[in-house]
Amino acid sequence: MDRLSAPAESLARRAAVLALAFGASGAAAVAGSFVVAGDGPAFLVTAVASTLLYLLPDALVTWGILTLGEYGRPLLAVAAAVGTVALFAALVAGVVRLAGQLNRSRADALFGAFLVQTVAAFALTVRPLAALAAGAAGGVTLAVAGRAVTDPDARTVPDRRAVLRAVGAAGAAAGIGWLVAPRAADLPDETVEDEGVLALLEAADERSLGVPGIDPLVSDGFYQVDINTSTPVVDREAWELTVSGGPTEFAVDYDDLTDREGEHRFVTLRCVSDELNGRTMDTALWTGVPVADLLAEAEAPAECCVRIEAHDGYYQGFPRAALERGFLAWRMNGELLPRGHGHPVRLLIPGHWGEINVKWVTGIEVRDEEVTGYWEERGWHGTGPVETVAKIHAVEPRGDGTVLVGGHAYAGTRGVDRVEVSTDGGETWTDATLSDRLPGAAPADGEARVEGVAADAWRMWRHEYEADEPHEVVARAVEPDGTVQPAEESDAFPSGATGWVRRTVEP
Ligand SMILES: Nc1nc2c(c(=O)[nH]1)N[C@H]1C(S)=C(S)[C@@H](COP(=O)(O)O)O[C@H]1N2
Numbered sequence: 001m002d003r004l005s006a007p008a009e010s011l012a013r014r015a016a017v018l019a020l021a022f023g024a025s026g027a028a029a030v031a032g033s034f035v036v037a038g039d040g041p042a043f044l045v046t047a048v049a050s051t052l053l054y055l056l057p058d059a060l061v062t063w064g065i066l067t068l069g070e071y072g073r074p075l076l077a078v079a080a081a082v083g084t085v086a087l088f089a090a091l092v093a094g095v096v097r098l099a100g101q102l103n104r105s106r107a108d109a110l111f112g113a114f115l116v117q118t119v120a121a122f123a124l125t126v127r128p129l130a131a132l133a134a135g136a137a138g139g140v141t142l143a144v145a146g147r148a149v150t151d152p153d154a155r156t157v158p159d160r161r162a163v164l165r166a167v168g169a170a171g172a173a174a175g176i177g178w179l180v181a182p183r184a185a186d187l188p189d190e191t192v193e194d195e196g197v198l199a200l201l202e203a204a205d206e207r208s209l210g211v212p213g214i215d216p217l218v219s220d221g222f223y224q225v226d227i228n229t230s231t232p233v234v235d236r237e238a239w240e241l242t243v244s245g246g247p248t249e250f251a252v253d254y255d256d257l258t259d260r261e262g263e264h265r266f267v268t269l270r271c272v273s274d275e276l277n278g279r280t281m282d283t284a285l286w287t288g289v290p291v292a293d294l295l296a297e298a299e300a301p302a303e304c305c306v307r308i309e310a311h312d313g314y315y316q317g318f319p320r321a322a323l324e325r326g327f328l329a330w331r332m333n334g335e336l337l338p339r340g341h342g343h344p345v346r347l348l349i350p351g352h353w354g355e356i357n358v359k360w361v362t363g364i365e366v367r368d369e370e371v372t373g374y375w376e377e378r379g380w381h382g383t384g385p386v387e388t389v390a391k392i393h394a395v396e397p398r399g400d401g402t403v404l405v406g407g408h409a410y411a412g413t414r415g416v417d418r419v420e421v422s423t424d425g426g427e428t429w430t431d432a433t434l435s436d437r438l439p440g441a442a443p444a445d446g447e448a449r450v451e452g453v454a455a456d457a458w459r460m461w462r463h464e465y466e467a468d469e470p471h472e473v474v475a476r477a478v479e480p481d482g483t484v485q486p487a488e489e490s491d492a493f494p495s496g497a498t499g500w501v502r503r504t505v506e507p
């Protein structure tokens, strides 16, 4: 064997073994924090993901939202997990090296590793217990890896068993985490057999047009968009909504609110980041009370503007007039409002982009000047009324010379009166079949054009026609006053996508 290559080879081996052992220590720190924190805000990966989201340039976050869509969240989680393990591995590697340079003992090196991981975890999460668990798991993993890994004086190459022991320790921490980590308790099943709700859901079912591949009038799965890397868990017993800005501060708790007789409204939500033919638009039947009642009780002064606050640190500002037509909801399709959609109580603002429909709402403050919201500080303009859209989510050449197309159309509280379809790229137009309007309560000021009709809900459309050549199908919605959905195309950023949806059909 070549004499010269032997030391170089063992150096490389030593480096590789050390990297694996330190990596295992970093992974164990992550697992240790999971044991105590579970999938909550004290979990290291969640904290790193939130920090990343906070530090990343706004343009990059916006790009991520628009191009990654629903994959953005899991990708961020994976990147944060890898980054956290690497960070905590690098920290212990640095400490062990430093201990060697300072001629400290192995015990000092181990204690230093424990300390640096605990302090780093505390800095990221501000939770002492979860931070201690992270440092302890990381330190123990390093200790079991053996003398050759941590003894600053050791010149020997750690054997393969050192890595196996370290990986085993990290695996054990992960296993314990999987078994004992706290999980948010399921919401109690308090679905009430409310006749009003049942009748409305049945009406929605009956009025849905059967179009294969698209949701009925009440969405099967409601999209979720928020700034959180783990869904907030808010205890409804401790929850309170304060209304401030008036002579006296006013507060309601969950029982105060839900003891009131709730009304049921069908409301559609659409995120301002929704692409023209995107899928972040859905409809549910919500149970709650008008915000106007609460504002009156709180004797809120007649100022122009409001700032809304939420449990997750999210905030929004918009004109008070919009809030006056708003709704505070605690049920969704008859069930308790799910955690992901704002449990225990969320705000619904008719006809406006999703972002001001604040979930986990905790505060309403009346102000005498405009307030800038979370997304507006990041370049979006999403506090206003929605743009009109007719989506084309079903395109079905039937194979017998006919084609079925269909989708949902939404124009906020302006309402959809007709949907027109063109099968020649926009030359000629035909009226599509439209679902009957959904019934139910309307916003407080009677913005609904027709009494007893949901003022802020989408409609479904479908159209069947004959075609045997490839062609382009186009759809556009028309409002009751004759306003046609604008043809001019613009991107979702910053104030919502516009234009007509076009799809190529090959029968
Ligand atoms: N507290 C809070 N409320 C929030 C958000 C948030 O991040 N935090 N996101 C808003 C955005 S951008 C949208 S589009 C809607 C989405 O509501 P959903 O998740 O119930 O569909 O919630 C809004 N309310």
Ligand SMILES: [Mo]
Pocket: 225, 270, 271, 272, 273, 354, 355
């Ligand atoms: Mo949104």
